[in-house]
Amino acid sequence: MAFPNHRLAAFFLAVVAAVTSSAVAAWNVKLEIDNDIPLIHTLRPLLSSAAGHQSRRRNYGGVPCDSWRFAVETNTIRGWATIPASCEEYVGNYMLGGHYRRDSRVVVDEAIAYAEKLKAAGNGKEVWVFDVDETTLSNLPYYAEHGFGAEPYDRAAFGAYVEEASAPALRETKRLYDKLKEMGIKPVILTGRREDKREATAKNLAAVGYTGYHKLLLKPQDAKVHSVEFKSGERKKLEDAAYVIVGNIGDQWTDLLGEPEGARTFKLPDPMYYVA
């Protein structure tokens, strides 16, 4: 299982550091055994006593975090650079506490139920489009160390993480991927990662079991193009080559909007970041 020991060790060290350094601040240690993926993480100590006081309430510092998540997941709140500072604990609990996994499971259950009802043409032209980040691969080990989206995007740090090729699979997506391959529907991986990350991406996908995909499409290195344009353009090329996009799964609306969207879209949760 591609969840390297050195990263796990770093998590444990972070927990120890939090425990020893935050004698007066509130802190939480979360542990989730996600099949064979151990996920351990400390939510950052809340230094403000007001934040600590409010941390058990739904409405942290004026922002009802569950309603903020609703508006984000439905593409109403757009273009945000970071999650509301007061929602860091909420998002952390969402991501690690089982809610994220449960939401993802219902999405994939629906995708599989849909796929099973398809009358497959069996001509090898049916494809399913998969995004990478927070879709095939989970960057939760990275985001857990970066405030679950409370810190601004750090291109260099995230780039270094991608180069490690150490991200675990989103296990629900992997379940869909395997099922579709079994059914003869070809996976196409379509990502906003750029070409300089092709090797690391391919290595990471292979390491966690995403094998036998039809194509891995990355954004040209210097293309000045937003995700919707890039991704819908690539889907259009697939259709022009007589492929039928029976499904399209991603965590961002930019994965799912823009014709041709694919016959059905499946929105995975992601309250941590927004991609334009």
Added chain:
Amino acid sequence: MAFPNHRLAAFFLAVVAAVTSSAVAAWNVKLEIDNDIPLIHTLRPLLSSAAGHQSRRRNYGGVPCDSWRFAVETNTIRGWATIPASCEEYVGNYMLGGHYRRDSRVVVDEAIAYAEKLKAAGNGKEVWVFDVDETTLSNLPYYAEHGFGAEPYDRAAFGAYVEEASAPALRETKRLYDKLKEMGIKPVILTGRREDKREATAKNLAAVGYTGYHKLLLKPQDAKVHSVEFKSGERKKLEDAAYVIVGNIGDQWTDLLGEPEGARTFKLPDPMYYVA
């Protein structure tokens, strides 16, 4: 305030009936004072003891209702005729317990913040598209009496309710509507209700304060056309007449998908029904 006394009286009678008839069954009475709208309702007695037993858990009878709602609100689960039977209490609590109002408020706060940043052209050509059901008007008084979507759609019963023209305003949407009018952005009401409901719809809208809209567009009586086609077609006509659709708000994805969508879309919550 257009919340007729006879309907309110019916609610009270329903509560009394539930209290007197359900000595052995579980029942709940919910009361919410929503500014000047009293909302009182009894959730239907849960006749199955298993359902009663599970009613305090998130996962009712195998369906995690909050995850089901996530997948519905993000357009992943489509074409459903009724909510999962085991989620009736969950959806009832969501609708009446303040969560629905809070989610709607965040959507409208975002819409107003967006509108305030617009550089209005001031040429009278800027419009904002509003849906009717569960957007300008709330049919919660009807749905509260019909299992919050647990009962199959009843065209005759719902039609009779529409003819009453008694629906209250969704107060968050009303707040947006008033703000936009003040800013010189023209409201256009675009609904899947058919032409035979024009009079009742106009009367209901006026009764709850939706006045001064630019157009009220209903579906032609006998048109065999799905909502996405009808609504995107009407938006196209607006653009062809040189209007600029600066915003578009609705509770169904069929309100918001299909070019031209409008410069920004705002998805209100609706876990009670699905419109194709």
